[in-house]
Amino acid sequence: MIVLIALSGALAVCAVVALGLGSEHIAAGQLFSALISKLTGTVPPLSREQEVIVFSLRLPRIALAIGVGATLSIAGAAFQALLRNPLADPYVLGVSGGAALGSITAIIFASELSLRRPLFGFAGAAIATLIVYRLGKREDDPTHLVLAGVVMSTFFSSVIVLLTALADNVKLRNITLWLLGDLSSGTIEGLIFVLMAAVIGAVVLITQSRALNLMMIGERDAFAMGVETARVRWVVHLTASLLTGAAVAAGGAIGYVGLVTPHLVRLAAGSDNRLVIPASAITGALLVLLADTVARTVLAPRELPTGAITALVGAPIFIYLLIKSRTVP
Amino acid sequence: MVNSRRTILIAFVTLSLLAGCSGAKSNSETSSVAANRRNFTDGIGRTVAVTPNPQRMILLAPNVTEIFFALNLGDRIAGVTAYCDFPEAAKTKEKIGDTLNPNLERIISLKPDLVVVSTASQLENLTRKLDQLAIPVYVTNPRSVREVVASIRNLGEVTGAVDRAREIADEMERRIGAVEGRVKDLPRPRVLYVLQTGPLITAGRNTFINDLILLAGGRSISGDENFDYPQFSRETVVARAPEVIVAPSSHGTELVKESDLRRDFPTTPAIRSNRIVWVNPDLVDRPGPRIVEGLEKLAEGLHPQKP
Numbered sequence: 001m002i003v004l005i006a007l008s009g010a011l012a013v014c015a016v017v018a019l020g021l022g023s024e025h026i027a028a029g030q031l032f033s034a035l036i037s038k039l040t041g042t043v044p045p046l047s048r049e050q051e052v053i054v055f056s057l058r059l060p061r062i063a064l065a066i067g068v069g070a071t072l073s074i075a076g077a078a079f080q081a082l083l084r085n086p087l088a089d090p091y092v093l094g095v096s097g098g099a100a101l102g103s104i105t106a107i108i109f110a111s112e113l114s115l116r117r118p119l120f121g122f123a124g125a126a127i128a129t130l131i132v133y134r135l136g137k138r139e140d141d142p143t144h145l146v147l148a149g150v151v152m153s154t155f156f157s158s159v160i161v162l163l164t165a166l167a168d169n170v171k172l173r174n175i176t177l178w179l180l181g182d183l184s185s186g187t188i189e190g191l192i193f194v195l196m197a198a199v200i201g202a203v204v205l206i207t208q209s210r211a212l213n214l215m216m217i218g219e220r221d222a223f224a225m226g227v228e229t230a231r232v233r234w235v236v237h238l239t240a241s242l243l244t245g246a247a248v249a250a251g252g253a254i255g256y257v258g259l260v261t262p263h264l265v266r267l268a269a270g271s272d273n274r275l276v277i278p279a280s281a282i283t284g285a286l287l288v289l290l291a292d293t294v295a296r297t298v299l300a301p302r303e304l305p306t307g308a309i310t311a312l313v314g315a316p317i318f319i320y321l322l323i324k325s326r327t328v329p
Numbered sequence: 330m331v332n333s334r335r336t337i338l339i340a341f342v343t344l345s346l347l348a349g350c351s352g353a354k355s356n357s358e359t360s361s362v363a364a365n366r367r368n369f370t371d372g373i374g375r376t377v378a379v380t381p382n383p384q385r386m387i388l389l390a391p392n393v394t395e396i397f398f399a400l401n402l403g404d405r406i407a408g409v410t411a412y413c414d415f416p417e418a419a420k421t422k423e424k425i426g427d428t429l430n431p432n433l434e435r436i437i438s439l440k441p442d443l444v445v446v447s448t449a450s451q452l453e454n455l456t457r458k459l460d461q462l463a464i465p466v467y468v469t470n471p472r473s474v475r476e477v478v479a480s481i482r483n484l485g486e487v488t489g490a491v492d493r494a495r496e497i498a499d500e501m502e503r504r505i506g507a508v509e510g511r512v513k514d515l516p517r518p519r520v521l522y523v524l525q526t527g528p529l530i531t532a533g534r535n536t537f538i539n540d541l542i543l544l545a546g547g548r549s550i551s552g553d554e555n556f557d558y559p560q561f562s563r564e565t566v567v568a569r570a571p572e573v574i575v576a577p578s579s580h581g582t583e584l585v586k587e588s589d590l591r592r593d594f595p596t597t598p599a600i601r602s603n604r605i606v607w608v609n610p611d612l613v614d615r616p617g618p619r620i621v622e623g624l625e626k627l628a629e630g631l632h633p634q635k636p
Contacts, residue, residue, distance in 0.1 A: 023562040048596045053564045057593065177528050177560070184560070185527045301565035302556060303528075 003269050007282040011066070014286060018062050018293045023300030024053055064186040065292040065306070066285040067194040068251035069261075071201065071243045073284025076258030077265070077277050078205050078240040081212045082233060083142040089259040090244035093149035097156030098128020099248035104160055104175055108167050118190050118249035125245025128152060133237060145237075181254030181307025183292050190250035197246035202281055204239045208232055209273035216271070254307040256314025257284050263321050287313075369487050372470030372480060373448065379465050382489040383443035389431055389455075390447035392617035393469060394419050396481055397445075399497055399618045400490040407439045415611065415619075433458060443467060445484070447616070469616075473540045474624065477616045478502055497618060504621045505544065508628045512546025515632050520547040521571035521599065524558060526589035531561040541613055541620070545628035547573065563593050573631055574599040577610035606630030 020031045026046075034044035034054065044051060072090065079088040090096045102124020106117040136148030164175050211232045214222035219229045244258070261284040265276050291309040298304065366378040385407040388394045394413035397406055403418055408425040423439065426432040433455060436444065444459055446452050448470040459466045467487055471477040478498045485494020520542050524530040532538040533554035542549045550569040551561055574594075576585040587605065594600050608630070612623030 022564050024564045024568040049567050049570065052594075052596050053567050057563050057567070173530075174525070174527055182528050184529065184563070296562060301551075301562040302554065302559045303562055304560075 003275065004278055004282065007279060007286070011282055011286050011289070014289055015062055015066065018289055019054060019058055021293055021297050022053065022058055023297065024050075026050055026054060060188065060191055061183055061186065061292065061296075062289060064183050064191050064194065064251055065289045067191060067198050068183065068247045068254060069257055069284040069286070069288025070198045070281040071194055071247040071284075072254065072258040072288075073261035073280040074198065074202055074205060074277055075240040075243040075247070076284075077262035077273070077280040078212070078236050079258075080262050081209075081216055081273050081276070082236045082240075083145055084216055085142060085146055086263065087259070088146060090240070090248075091153065091255065091259070092146060093241070094128045094132045094152035094156060095125050095149075095241045095244040096248055096253055097153040097160075098131075099125035099245045100179060100253045101156045101160055101163075102127075103178065103249060103252075104163055107174055107178065108163055118193060118246075121249030122242070122245040125241055125248065128156065129238065129241035133234075177305050178252045179307075180305035181252040181310065183251050183254075183306045184296070184303055186250060194246050194250040197243055198281065201239055201243040201246075202278060205236065205277050206274065208236050209277055212236065212273045216273075252305075252307060254288065255311050256318070257288055257310055260314045260317050260321075261287060264317070267321065267324075366465075369467065369483075371468045372483075373468050375466075375468065377465050377467050377487075379467065379487055380442055383487075385439065385441050386443045386445065386488070387425060387436055387439060387441040388413065388445050389425075389452065390428055390445075391415065391611075392615040393445045393447055393484075394422075395615060395617035395619060396484055397488075400481075400485060400488065400493050402488055402490060405488075407441055408436065431455060437462065437464070443487070445469065471616045472535065472537075474505060474537070474544055474620055477620050478505075480616070481618065501618065501621045505624060508546075508624055509544060512628055512632050515546055517546055517548045518572040518631055519569065520549050520631065521566055521569075521574045521594075521597075522549055522551070523574060523576045523585050523590070525584040526586050526593075527584070528560045529563055529566070529593075530558055533557045533559055537616060537620075538613055541624055541627055542575070542631075544624055545631050547627075547631045566594055567596060570597050572598045572602075573604045573606060575606045575608060575627065575630065577613070578607040 016035070019035075020026060020028055030045060030050075031054065034046050034051075037044045038055070046054065075095075076089045079090065079093060080086060082088075099121045103117050103121035105124075106120035132145065132148045132152050135152075136145035160175075160179075164172055167175060211222065211227045211229075214225055214227050215229060215232065223229045247254075262276060262280045265279045265283055269275055269279055288306070288310065291313065292306045295304040295306045295309045366380050369377050369379060371377050382405075384405050386397065386402070386405055387408040388397055388406060389410055391410065391413045394406070394409045395415055397403070398416050398419060406419075406422055408423040409419055410431060411424050411427045413419045413422070423435075425435045425439070429452075431452070436459070441464055444464055444466045446456060446466055446468045448468060456466050456468065467484075469480045469484065471480040478501050481501070482494050482498045485491045485498075522532045522538050522542065524532060531551040531554070532549065533556050534552055535555070536557050539549050539552050542552070550566065550571050551559065554561075571594075574590060574597075576590075590605065591600055599605065606627070608623060608626055612619050612626060
């Protein structure tokens with residue numbers, strides 16, 4: 001509980017700091033009194049331009065980073081616990097691939113309607129989940145699921161490559177940016193969608209976390225102890241997949257967060273899923289928020305794709321964890 | 330469509346039969362033709378040996394196709410890209426793939442005596458391969474509006490259409506001068522050029538559009554960026570307060586959404602005074618004869634003339 005409170009505090013501090021950072025400078029004192037006057041309902045001491053910058057450009061983007069980070073990390077933690085596989089994450093299981101394929105189909109064939117991209121992405125994730133789950137279902141052996149996921153991932157990426165070869169120039173760049181994760185073009189609808197998904201998903205998965213703890217020991221033992229393993233497996237898999245779909249639809253395919261965050265959390269706080277799931281949510285939110293703040297400030301006024309930063313940081317963290325797990329028996 | 334295909338096919342068969350008939354002579358002919366070649370320096374400093382008055386030319390960019398039709402060389406064009414859609418006659422020419430992925434086999438099978446490439450399509454590999462096959466490749470590389478005019482004069486030299494090229498180039502220069510003269514003493518509005526919303530993409534310093542904006546009497550708020558087409562911070566747009574927003578009008582797909590501009594930049598003078606100028610993208614990003622038309626439209630948008 002203390003861990004969660006400390007993490008939430010850190011996230012809140014970082015969010016306020018991020019609100020003050022950007023390509024346009026706004027003094028800390030000014031920002032602070034603006035926030036207070038916004039809360040108390042008086043007129044903030046900012047120019048019209050500064051108000052737009054802080055409250056309609058930065059704030060929604062920060063919220064989106066938090067939502068996407070939390071959603072991907074909860075999904076990653078759930079998959080790793082369910083499949084007892086430290087490599088399991090939405091990418092390995094083909095869910096992100098399905099979501100990406102759906103969204104890219106929307107970019108290429110139906111770009112006029114802004115709501116279509118999230119809807120297609122979400123549908124793609126759901127379809128991928130159904131296929132992978134059907135292909136990989138075995139009573140007590142989660143490796144089949146991972147194998148099915150890897151195969152479907154490869155298949156989806158080959159279809160994406162095919163589609164990008166057919167797309168014209170400008171769309172091609174859009175697709176590339178989007179595959180790397182792009183939080184700059186988020187919409188309010190997407191934001192609300194992903195925040196709702198994060199909350200509902202977290203609640204559902206936390207209710208299953210005790211069962212997941214038992215299943216990590218072994219599904220038969222868990223079954224013997226009264227856990228309806230088949231139902232838990234299905235509920236957790238579906239919830240985590242839909243969470244991924246929501247995140248990818250809202251913010252593009254941001255990599256490594258879902259994989260690395262749960263590992264970091266378990267390293268610091270043990271592997272009790274009742275703690276790992278909510279702590280992963282907050283840690284993931286924090287990581288994506290930091291990555292996105294770097295992405296939009298480091299070369300300002302140019303912006304970088306957020307996913308490039310998460311991969312740049314995530315891969316070395318994962319390698320570090322790998323080496324560490326080898327030296328400590 | 331089927332008919333025109335058939336015509337092309339028949340033309341092909343006839344041509345190859347003719348080529349076959351003169352087969353015996355062809356060897357000595359090629360060597361004498363090679364001796365006749367004239368050397369030109371192309372837009373990136375390569376030396377290209379071209380036979381006088383090339384008859385089977387392949388053009389690998391829409392702006393080049395527009396230039397060649399303007400030079401009245403339509404009959405001597407053997408192939409163009411799928412993106413070459415202007416003038417109307419260009420659409421019926423043999424297609425050799427798209428600008429970024431031309432089909433090498435198709436190019437070779439058309440037996441070109443000159444291939445013209447634009448640097449914008451990044452075809453270094455293809456250029457190298459055609460060089461190895463001794464097919465002359467001329468690369469145009471205009472980086473500003475003035476250089477477009479110069480490139481038209483150069484292509485006139487290469488193809489033997491010197492007089493027509495001079496005529497077009499002189500007329501273009503006159504119209505550019507007229508625009509410059511008109512806007513010279515007017516205040517320069519701050520301009521945001523939006524390639525697309527979604528991720529916001531603008532144009533940097535070394536782009537055509539930046540040159541056009543300067544010539545048209547404006548100054549781009551992203552004109553100090555070294556990267557050609559940067560993903561740009563919306564905050565910076567708000568802070569730099571553009572007075573006019575220029576955007577390409579859509580080609581079926583909506584790359585720039587007016588609703589996005591109004592949502593993100595409500596405080597900018599451009600939105601408050603409703604000054605969004607839509608331009609036909611073909612007029613401003615094809616370095617060909619119509620670039621002058623694009624310049625005039627842009628100047629009119631930045632400095633509307635009173636009726």
